[in-house]
Amino acid sequence: MTTTSLEHGKDRGASLQQQRARAAFWFLAPMLVALFCVAAWPLLRTIYFSFTNTSLDNLYGGHLIGFGNYLRWRTMPSGAVRYYGTLVDPDWWNAVWNTVRFAIVSVSFETVLGMIVALVLNAEFKGRGLVRAAILIPWAIPTIVSAKMWAWMLNDQYGIINDLAVKLHLLDHKLAWTASTDTAMIAVLIVDIWKTTPFMALLCLAGLQMIPRDIYEATKIDGINPIRVFFKVTLPLVRPALMVAVIFRMLDALRIFDLVYVLTPNSSATKTMSVISRENMFDFAHFAYGAAQSTLLFTMLAIFVLLFVWIGKVDLTGETNR
């Protein structure tokens, strides 16, 4: 009698588990199908296109040509070997260099400035809510709108930045910020840092607020210099949150498209990997070549993430600390 009821109970437990697992499968299935259609399949098709000679007007007319879009060579009658393809394309490497430079500089500035803003917001003072509301404004403005706003502010003749800088004697003449090759990248950096520092600041702030207040009380009693406290106590404690924020920002910066496209159109000084690959795909008739470039970008990002997670031991899912 006892055994049967026990077994019965076990049975019910198992079936409940099974029932839940089955339900979970059906709950996940629609999302998985949707993600397959919009992410996995298009990615596979992009990679496939990169190995073909498909053109934009005839998507199904291409055939496989191997690594030709990446690298191919031909021996000239004279015996000299000439190389073709993305991997020997100076425009592509210029775009890679632009992107990497942009990502490293912008994320470094955003992290430091974001941390400063977060430290300010973490202090108690009158009008803190107002400051937090103010820093959300750049974040809320669409990228295209901020690109246009800044393009106007950075205008060579009528821009307010040139006016201010000349009046304050920071510049001796007005600069063509977005048009000149020397300053185009600086213009893109200014706008990106302005727009994204708030996001960084909010993530840093969330990290700072998890540090128990009594740690600070203790350091105060011991009379430790605040700067020392920041580097020895605060920074190590917010490091995990900071690492996750940095990796997300890096990935975002490495795929930047809209800001560069609108703020500095057709400038070789700022053209990024995303911009050049879209240009090849849709503006020039090099669909498969552009697909090869976007595949390269994807591969580089994937390697970057794996290295970062592996070296930094970053726990992205937040699963282990639960």
Place this chain on the structure above:
Amino acid sequence: MTAQALIGKILFYILVFIIVVVSVFPFYYAIVTSFASGSQLFQINYWPPSLDLTNYNTVLFARNFPRSVLNSLFIATTTVVFALFLAVTASYALARVRFRGRGLLLVTILAVSMFPQIAVLAGLYELVRFLGLYNTPWAMILSYTIFTLPFTVWVLTTFMRDLPIEIEEAAIVDGATPWVIITQVFLPLLWPALVTTGLLAFIGAWNEFLFALTFTIQETQRTVPVAIALLSGASVQEIPWGPIMAASVVVTVPLVVLVLIFQRKIVAGLTAGGVKG
């Protein structure tokens, strides 16, 4: 108060002042410019020179700008509803049911949310062409799923993990099926999270540029960012700064108001998501 502490306090407030001015000034300046007319545009004004509505008239009653606003509203709303619908059930499964491969699935979803959009552009273009969606709002609704869906799933999963287990256990004892648990028990509790996540996904869809630029060809099909980016004057040299600023203000004010109203919730959602906003 010692002199040192006083100086520290003054420096602190100077820093606060700089942060506020730098954050707010560009938007303020866009508003100033949008009210300037004709030649006023080419003097540098720190205050609105007049309250001239010419630029707003140009934008709101001419060209296809109102149409673009409607396009964007329709696309962003549909995308968000679709994403939330799929995400609620999926995140229940991810947050509350233990099954093999859950960690891997979470990492995959996170990976998709970090996809460079350019990497799927060629494949999506083919798909959009194949389905006959090119130059229609549905092309954007389909393609925006790639970032709205992983984001909503991710944030809702973190929210749902934090719901107390006792509620669910009580429901199970009462014989509730998982579907009933989601719709009758969890959904009422998840309201705030749904509003936040939906709003963030809406902002993402409203601001998207790359897909909207690539999948539309006619001016009538453009979304707001594409319309603003491609707003041109009579000639190439003549950029209509006044109307551009007016259009920018029109589409940004609602967003800024929404963000300021929901700021606490948005901060919570952003930090839970960790994903770009």
